[in-house]
Amino acid sequence: MNWFWNLSLRHKLTVVIMLVSLSAMLLACVGFIGFEYYATRKALVHDLSSLTDVLALNSRAALRFQDKMAAETTLASMQAKPNILSASLYTSDRKVFATWSRDPAHKDARVDAAPQEGYRFERESLRMCQPAVHDGEKIGYVCLESDLREITDRVRLLAGISFLVLIIAGLAALGLSAKLPRVVTKPILGLAETARLVGEKHDYSVRSDVTGRSDEIGVLANAFNHMLHRIQSQDSALSLSQQKLESLVHSIDGIVWERDPKTLAFTFVSQQSMRILGYPPESWLGNSRFWEKIVHPDDVDKAAKASLEAQAKCEAYDCEYRVIASDKRVVWIRESGVVRVENDKPVALRGILQDITKQKQAAGELERLNHRLVDASRQAGMAEVATGILHNVGNVLNSVNVSATLVQDQMVKSKLLTLERATGLLREHLSDAGAFIANDPKGRLLPDFLIKVTELALEEQHRWQEELKGLRKNIEHMKEIVAMQQSYARVAGIIEAMSAEDLVEDALRINAASLARHDVEVVRAFNKVPKVKVDKHKVVQILINLVRNAKYALDAARVQQRLLTIHIGRNGSDRVKIIVQDNGIGIPKENLTNIFSHGFTTKRDGHGFGLHSSALAAKELGGSLTAHSDGPGTGATFTLELPIANSIN
Amino acid sequence: METNVNQTGHRLLIIDDNPTIHEDIKKILCPPKEDADVSAMAAELFGSRSPAVEPTQFRIDSAYQGQEGLAKVEQAIAEGAPYAMAFVDVRMPPGWDGIETIRRIWDKYPGLQVVICTAYSDHSWEDITRSLGYSDSFVILKKPFDNVEVLQLAHALTKKWTLACETRIRMDNLDEMVRVRAEALSKANE
Numbered sequence: 001m002n003w004f005w006n007l008s009l010r011h012k013l014t015v016v017i018m019l020v021s022l023s024a025m026l027l028a029c030v031g032f033i034g035f036e037y038y039a040t041r042k043a044l045v046h047d048l049s050s051l052t053d054v055l056a057l058n059s060r061a062a063l064r065f066q067d068k069m070a071a072e073t074t075l076a077s078m079q080a081k082p083n084i085l086s087a088s089l090y091t092s093d094r095k096v097f098a099t100w101s102r103d104p105a106h107k108d109a110r111v112d113a114a115p116q117e118g119y120r121f122e123r124e125s126l127r128m129c130q131p132a133v134h135d136g137e138k139i140g141y142v143c144l145e146s147d148l149r150e151i152t153d154r155v156r157l158l159a160g161i162s163f164l165v166l167i168i169a170g171l172a173a174l175g176l177s178a179k180l181p182r183v184v185t186k187p188i189l190g191l192a193e194t195a196r197l198v199g200e201k202h203d204y205s206v207r208s209d210v211t212g213r214s215d216e217i218g219v220l221a222n223a224f225n226h227m228l229h230r231i232q233s234q235d236s237a238l239s240l241s242q243q244k245l246e247s248l249v250h251s252i253d254g255i256v257w258e259r260d261p262k263t264l265a266f267t268f269v270s271q272q273s274m275r276i277l278g279y280p281p282e283s284w285l286g287n288s289r290f291w292e293k294i295v296h297p298d299d300v301d302k303a304a305k306a307s308l309e310a311q312a313k314c315e316a317y318d319c320e321y322r323v324i325a326s327d328k329r330v331v332w333i334r335e336s337g338v339v340r341v342e343n344d345k346p347v348a349l350r351g352i353l354q355d356i357t358k359q360k361q362a363a364g365e366l367e368r369l370n371h372r373l374v375d376a377s378r379q380a381g382m383a384e385v386a387t388g389i390l391h392n393v394g395n396v397l398n399s400v401n402v403s404a405t406l407v408q409d410q411m412v413k414s415k416l417l418t419l420e421r422a423t424g425l426l427r428e429h430l431s432d433a434g435a436f437i438a439n440d441p442k443g444r445l446l447p448d449f450l451i452k453v454t455e456l457a458l459e460e461q462h463r464w465q466e467e468l469k470g471l472r473k474n475i476e477h478m479k480e481i482v483a484m485q486q487s488y489a490r491v492a493g494i495i496e497a498m499s500a501e502d503l504v505e506d507a508l509r510i511n512a513a514s515l516a517r518h519d520v521e522v523v524r525a526f527n528k529v530p531k532v533k534v535d536k537h538k539v540v541q542i543l544i545n546l547v548r549n550a551k552y553a554l555d556a557a558r559v560q561q562r563l564l565t566i567h568i569g570r571n572g573s574d575r576v577k578i579i580v581q582d583n584g585i586g587i588p589k590e591n592l593t594n595i596f597s598h599g600f601t602t603k604r605d606g607h608g609f610g611l612h613s614s615a616l617a618a619k620e621l622g623g624s625l626t627a628h629s630d631g632p633g634t635g636a637t638f639t640l641e642l643p644i645a646n647s648i649n
Numbered sequence: 650m651e652t653n654v655n656q657t658g659h660r661l662l663i664i665d666d667n668p669t670i671h672e673d674i675k676k677i678l679c680p681p682k683e684d685a686d687v688s689a690m691a692a693e694l695f696g697s698r699s700p701a702v703e704p705t706q707f708r709i710d711s712a713y714q715g716q717e718g719l720a721k722v723e724q725a726i727a728e729g730a731p732y733a734m735a736f737v738d739v740r741m742p743p744g745w746d747g748i749e750t751i752r753r754i755w756d757k758y759p760g761l762q763v764v765i766c767t768a769y770s771d772h773s774w775e776d777i778t779r780s781l782g783y784s785d786s787f788v789i790l791k792k793p794f795d796n797v798e799v800l801q802l803a804h805a806l807t808k809k810w811t812l813a814c815e816t817r818i819r820m821d822n823l824d825e826m827v828r829v830r831a832e833a834l835s836k837a838n839e
Contacts, residue, residue, distance in 0.1 A: 449687070
């Protein structure tokens with residue numbers, strides 16, 4: 001039956017129609033032939049019975065009179081009936097009386113030995129026996145044998161007719177079945193063609209044209225078209241979103257990638273690779289060693305290790321390394337990756353390579369700036385006025401020192417001193433001065449000596465004058481340097497509104513290391529105050545001085561805990577006060593008045609103008625600097641008052 | 650500058666970009682000569698005084714840049730009268746700094762005794778030893794300096810230089826003697 005299912009729909013329908021119509025025709029023919037056969041037999045029996053009756057009537061006399069000749073003549077009349085094969089007469093005691101047969105050769109063979117009433121069909125003939133009755137008495141029996149040619153002839157005829165009808169009907173059915181199924185198959189084939197197109201070309205825009213029908217095929221076609229419409233819209237939405245996704249991936253500022261976790265070969269690289277590194281994505285995909293080739297030789301191991309470790313732990317990772325771009329540029333890359341895991345096995349490595357060269361450069365720049373800031377703070381820390389000036393006056397001071405020492409030395413050795421001894425000698429001989437000078441060998445030398453020493457002394461004096469002139473010039477020079485430094489400091493200052501807290505923190509930051517080194521604990525008691533209008537540099541300088549002095553005071557004191565308390569608060573409506581307090585050695589009462597004077601210092605290596613210049617600066621800023629102490633060992637308190645920003649305007 | 654130089658004195662070189670330092674050092678090391686007649690007269694008049702120690706004389710040359718200093722040292726060697734010592738400033742813009750200059754001079758003439766003058770701690774001991782190594786041939790002198798410091802250094806270092814020269818000559822003589830003796834011995838053995 002397999003062939004049947006493989007037949008096309010049209011052929012299948014044809015076969016079905018033919019089978020149905022032919023088998024109906026066949027059944028009808030068989031029925032008809034059967035009926036005709038039966039009817040013909042019945043007619044034959046009836047005909048033979050009538051003939052037998054006629055023969056019996058005709059034979060009555062012969063039988064009554066036992067006239068054998070007459071009997072045989074009567075029987076011979078059957079010659080006229082072509083279908084009768086034999087005829088026979090029996091006596092009443094069922095003995096053969098006379099016989100006739102169409103084939104004389106077999107005359108006896110065809111006659112029954114004794115008559116059996118009724119009819120019976122034999123293979124090729126029908127036998128019929130009837131009694132001959134006369135006056136109600138059976139006087140003998142008549143038997144006839146007929147052939148069945150009539151029946152077979154009729155059946156054959158009918159079979160021939162039936163066959164003809166079948167042939168004609170079959171041809172008609174075939175003709176019809178070729179035409180009729182198209183009504184059904186054509187739309188289905190149309191649908192099938194549409195489906196084939198969709199399947200082969202993935203073209204969801206085609207539609208079945210079998211529409212406007214209300215039967216099942218119409219419904220099917222409509223449903224099919226609807227489905228196509230849905231698929232088409234979903235497909236276009238899908239491709240749209242895929243395009244969007246793709247353009248998104250390719251436009252992300254970084255190389256999006258995917259790698260196979262086993263071979264580490266790249267399976268996807270976004271087009272930014274071309275822009276960032278100058279390598280097209282294909283060069284990554286085609287060559288599994290490509291990545292190792294372009295990474296900076298010093299960084300290959302580090303970078304490969306990071307990704308392998310992350311893969312082993314199935315963790316996200318981040319690493320930075322250098323890549324040599326196609327134009328030999330060195331590009332800093334940050335690789336961020338994740339491991340995609342399915343069923344506890346890594347199935348893909350995905351991530352992004354970002355160009356961080358600029359950040360790296362910015363970080364370097366930041367570091368440089370930081371260094372500069374550190375340098376600047378250090379310089380600010382060193383910017384004690386005296387130190388700055390010393391740098392500049394160092395050489396001049398040297399000359400001053402040399403000149404002063406020379407003059408002093410030469411004065412000690414001065415020949416003027418010998419004048420005193422010479423005059424002493426004269427005084428001894430004052431009474432006989434003339435004789436002494438004229439006669440005494442020493443006295444004779446004396447006038448010459450006096451002249452020479454006087455000359456020398458004048459020479460010396462001239463030299464000292466020169467030296468002192470130089471000394472004075474050098475001192476002038478130093479004054480100029482100091483003045484320049486001061487004017488520079490004045491010009492550099494910018495008056496701005498500053499937070500007192502920030503100023504204090506700046507000063508503390510510069511001293512932080514030494515405060516920590518000297519075990520000083522800093523206590524901050526800051527109240528909320530308005531901003532102050534100051535020259536930041538000057539205030540910080542004052543505060544640095546105060547903090548540094550406090551540190552010295554604490555260093556020299558024997559206290560268990562070295563405390564430096566800085567208090568910020570308001571003083572009246574227009575001032576802010578910053579109080580720097582320590583529990584150090586304190587200030588004796590007699591010093592409280594002169595600590596601010598120039599050149600006063602208690603430090604062995606101090607120069608004594610820290611507080612002096614601080615007080616001047618505070619005054620310049622429109623504020624004040626005051627000191628308080630209850631005496632030695634009681635600590636000291638310095639109060640810096642500064643004007644509030646808006647109170648000046 | 651060469652007027653008051655005694656031809657027998659040691660040769661000194663000052664390498665410094667600041668002329669006042671040259672003046673200062675010269676003032677200290679070359680004081681005005683005492684008038685010999687007056688001294689003799691004073692001794693005769695007042696008796697007792699022992700004559701003052703004749704001050705050591707120095708012949709001082711000036712160079713204002715490192716390169717110039719090196720040229721002077723080379724010239725002095727060529728003349729057969731090398732410098733015994735040099736005062737070298739650390740900061741001498743725009744040319745070599747003092748350390749660089751000393752390194753280059755020692756390449757040519759390692760025997761030179763050096764006083765490194767520095768105004769402030771722009772070069773630490775570490776910086777100096779990193780460039781010059783630990784040596785007994787240099788001393789650091791901080792500005793402003795005392796006259797006595799300069800005098801002491803000049804006398805001590807020139808004395809050291811002289812001793813070193815004598816030692817070297819003596820060693821050379823000994824070597825020569827040993828060589829001659831060895832030759833004589835080997836001849837006697839033949």
